[in-house]
Amino acid sequence: MAPLVSVLAGLAWLAAVSSAADISAEDIGPAAFxxxxxxMWSAAADTTPPCGSVAGVGNRTTFPLKNGRLALVAQNESWDAAISISYLPEPKANSDFLNLIDSLREVDRGHTCVPINDPPSSVKSGTNATIQIKYISEFDKPENETFYACADITYVEVSDFKEHIPCFNATEPPDKNKGNGSSSTPTPTAAPSDGKSGGGLSGGAIAGIVIGCVAGLGLLVAAGVLIYRRRQQRLRTLRQQHSSRGVKWDEPHGRDSNSNGSVRMQNLSS
Structure with a gap:
């Protein structure tokens, strides 16, 4: 029963996270933190380096010094993605960033969890930083463009980190008709009249993929528990049938076949 309880608890947690982290397709570019x-995302600045936003540094999010992870959400397939970090108070150019991950080649539509390396030993609790993602995608124009996004953080000791990172993987299979930013050209999509995303998934719709997956897993676990219990019940029944309590005393070797049902006693006088 314990596995089923764990799965249901995980399902409830994911539902709460998905509701709290619901991101409208109109509030982000092709991909986002x-x-x-x-x-803050801006359609007029999302291709402007280094952060794709008209906003500067605002509120910083606490981030653990060890075992840090990034939760990405994408409404369009993206290619040649790279993640970098800057320890400057307000980075102004791509050259202000140090490479963290350049092997995140594709970001599929949906949610992606990305572990990142721990900072160097010179970085202590209280150090500020800005994390950047740079990637190529087709969004509101019929050609590929380079997009940027930044998240501002403050490192803290793991013992002082109290947040729950909504980090999980639930993505749609890549569209085979799309290119990868190299030899083939992606199929153009019509942009809506407001000049924003065409046909992208909202954060709630993407999160629904996760909820469905976990719910399905919960049903499988419940079925497994039911099968296990029935098997154990059959085994107990078989053991009882083969125990001394299961012997049939009305067999000829256990009773006198001519008696009226009582056990025949042997002559004890001999």
Whole structure:
């Protein structure tokens, strides 16, 4: 029963996270930081380096010094993604950032959890930083462009980190008709009249993928528990049938077949 309880608890937690982290498709570019929260997105600046936003550094999110992770959400497939970090108070150019991950080649539509390396030993609790994602995608124009997004953080000791990172993987399979930013050209999509995303998934719709997956897993676990219990019940029944309590005393070797049902006693006088 314990596995089923764990799965249901996980399902409830994911539902709460998905509701709290619901991101409208109109509030982000092709991809975005779901956690830590990124700077305010602007359609007019999302291709402007280094942070794709008209906003500067705002509220910083606490981030653990060890075992840090990033939660990404994407409504369009993206390619050649790279994640970098800057320890400057307000980075102004791509050259202000140090590479963290350049092997995150594709970001599929949906949610992606990305572990990142711990900072160097010179970085202590209280150090500020800005994390940048840079990637290529087709969004509101019929050609590929380079997009940027930034999230501002403050490192803290793991013991002082109290947040729950909504980090999980639930993505749609890549569209085979799309290119990868190299030899083939992606199929153009019509942009809506407001000049924003065309046909992208909202954060709630993407999170629904996760909820469905976990719910399905819960049903499988419940079925497994039911099968296990029935098997154990059959085994107990078989053991009882083969125990001394299961012997049939009305067999000829156990009773006198001509008696009226009582056990025949042997002549004890001999």
């Amino acid at each position: 779901m956690w830590p929260p990124e700077r």
